[in-house]
Amino acid sequence: MIKPKHTKELFEEAKLLCLTKEEKAAGRSFLTVYIKKNEAKGHALIKRNSFKNSLIAALFGTAILSIGIAQGAEGSLPGEILFPVKLATEAVIGTLIRSTEERATWESGLARKRLEEMSSLAEKKQLTPYASAIAQKNLAKHLINARMNITRLATENEKFLPRAAELNSNIESALNAYGKILDWKDAKEASQALMLKAEEVANERVKTERRAAPKKKKDQSAHKKIELDLKKAESRVMIKKDEAVNDGVQNPAVIEAESLLENAFEKATESREKTLKESHEEAFILDQEIQRNVDEIEILVGIPHTKKQR
Amino acid sequence: MSVFGNRKEKLLLKAYDEFSDAIFRHAYYRTFDRHKARDIMQEAFTRTWQSLQENKKIENIRAFLYTVTNHLIIDDVRKKRPTAFSDMRNEDEENNFDPASTAHIELFMNTEAKHLLEASLQALDEHHRQIIIMRFVDDMTPQEIAHVTGERENTVSVRLHRAIRKMREITDHSLD
Numbered sequence: 001m002i003k004p005k006h007t008k009e010l011f012e013e014a015k016l017l018c019l020t021k022e023e024k025a026a027g028r029s030f031l032t033v034y035i036k037k038n039e040a041k042g043h044a045l046i047k048r049n050s051f052k053n054s055l056i057a058a059l060f061g062t063a064i065l066s067i068g069i070a071q072g073a074e075g076s077l078p079g080e081i082l083f084p085v086k087l088a089t090e091a092v093i094g095t096l097i098r099s100t101e102e103r104a105t106w107e108s109g110l111a112r113k114r115l116e117e118m119s120s121l122a123e124k125k126q127l128t129p130y131a132s133a134i135a136q137k138n139l140a141k142h143l144i145n146a147r148m149n150i151t152r153l154a155t156e157n158e159k160f161l162p163r164a165a166e167l168n169s170n171i172e173s174a175l176n177a178y179g180k181i182l183d184w185k186d187a188k189e190a191s192q193a194l195m196l197k198a199e200e201v202a203n204e205r206v207k208t209e210r211r212a213a214p215k216k217k218k219d220q221s222a223h224k225k226i227e228l229d230l231k232k233a234e235s236r237v238m239i240k241k242d243e244a245v246n247d248g249v250q251n252p253a254v255i256e257a258e259s260l261l262e263n264a265f266e267k268a269t270e271s272r273e274k275t276l277k278e279s280h281e282e283a284f285i286l287d288q289e290i291q292r293n294v295d296e297i298e299i300l301v302g303i304p305h306t307k308k309q310r
Numbered sequence: 311m312s313v314f315g316n317r318k319e320k321l322l323l324k325a326y327d328e329f330s331d332a333i334f335r336h337a338y339y340r341t342f343d344r345h346k347a348r349d350i351m352q353e354a355f356t357r358t359w360q361s362l363q364e365n366k367k368i369e370n371i372r373a374f375l376y377t378v379t380n381h382l383i384i385d386d387v388r389k390k391r392p393t394a395f396s397d398m399r400n401e402d403e404e405n406n407f408d409p410a411s412t413a414h415i416e417l418f419m420n421t422e423a424k425h426l427l428e429a430s431l432q433a434l435d436e437h438h439r440q441i442i443i444m445r446f447v448d449d450m451t452p453q454e455i456a457h458v459t460g461e462r463e464n465t466v467s468v469r470l471h472r473a474i475r476k477m478r479e480i481t482d483h484s485l486d
Contacts, residue, residue: 007481010427011446017338018331019348027352028326034356035319038363 025177032116077117078135079128100156101163104149108167111142115178132252140299143194146171147202194302201295226287230264233297237261240301257300264293318362325371326355332448333379339431339443340383354379376458387436430480438473445470
């Protein structure tokens with residue numbers, strides 16, 4: 001017979017009971033989706049019976065009217081008519097953000113938002129290949145931007161290191177949680193790989209930002225590197241496409257990657273023509289765009305296809 | 311989402327990060343059902359969001375969450391039949407409670423202790439169980455318990471004293 005413990009010790013042990021990490025993350029994701037679905041459309045912002053407040057009300061009314069469409073678009077999902085308005089609104093808000101920390105937080109939030117949108121669509125069984133492709137393309141963009149700003153934040157000042165680490169961890173948790181909701185194959189490994197890729201791309205872009213455009217002589221090695229990266233990206237896309245075909249599913253990320261690849265090859269041809277005409281600056285700009293396409297392709301091929309056909 | 315909506319969202323998510331374990335734990339020791347406890351915890355947070363959306367004034371979100379959880383558990387208790395201790399044991403097996411599994415090994419080092427505690431709590435009536443859990447698991451003061459249950463602080467103190475005495479009879483040990 002086991003000797004009963006002191007009751008106080010029993011209660012101390014009882015306090016150890018908690019949710020598992022997965023349960024907690026899933027609960028948080030559910031709550032986030034719930035919040036998005038149940039947002040209030042209006043708020044009682046202004047008190048009555050005040051001239052000053054009436055004036056504020058009038059000004060506010062004008063402002064609210066002009067952003068009415070943007071607000072209406074807020075709840076839209078990829079593939080819906082107002083979704084581009086939502087993206088445009090986000091872009092406008094993004095231009096107002098100045099500090100690196102706020103930008104890193106903003107981009108991380110957007111990456112999370114894209115995951116939530118995909119999850120909402122999946123819940124409604126409306127995650128069509130088209131909608132998924134749009135969402136994943138934007139996810140890739142925000143992941144890279146978030147990572148770029150987190151890198152800048154971390155290098156800006158040591159005091160931002162904990163915040164940079166926290167933002168990074170938040171993105172990874174979101175990818176993990178949503179990867180499972182979206183039924184990604186090997187969700188955890190895929191999330192880690194995506195994070196590493198976004199980091200790699202972001203670090204490279206931060207370095208490229210500081211590089212000046214060539215005025216006179218074309219940098220041959222840089223252009224060759226870009227063409228090589230493009231060919232590697234093409235191979236990866238083909239491999240991913242074959243994987244999806246073997247599993248009997250469509251991978252919307254690969255479909256989007258193929259489209260980006262086609263675009264990148266067209267730009268590469270144009271870049272070569274510009275070089276021949278001695279328009280080095282224009283060729284450099286095109287090369288940078290090709291590099292961005294390649295980076296996004298790398299991210300997209302890192303996004304796994306779902307295990308089951310939707 | 312508007313600026314105000316964003317603030318409310320942040321408030322609720324912060325509350326989730328901080329209090330979800332505590333609310334889940336409270337619900338578990340009131341219902342002895344892990345799945346139900348999770349559902350109650352989730353429902354508590356969604357209802358809190360509804361209240362935030364209705365612009366209800368919530369001065370203390372922790373207390374509010376406990377109040378909502380309490381109401382949900384009371385509703386659940388009114389619906390369900392009493393659970394026998396043997397059923398509770400089977401429930402653990404159904405939930406794959408395995409002391410060796412990673413999910414639970416940090417939770418309870420001693421399975422016998424867990425069952426002893428649960429048996430003790432199970433033997434109390436609902437009012438006494440509620441107050442014991444709030445006092446000794448949730449570490450709430452009598453004042454906080456009074457706020458959550460909507461009772462007077464004196465009433466809570468008296469009930470707590472009776473609950474401790476009852477618990478002592480069951481476990482044969484003294485609570486400090």
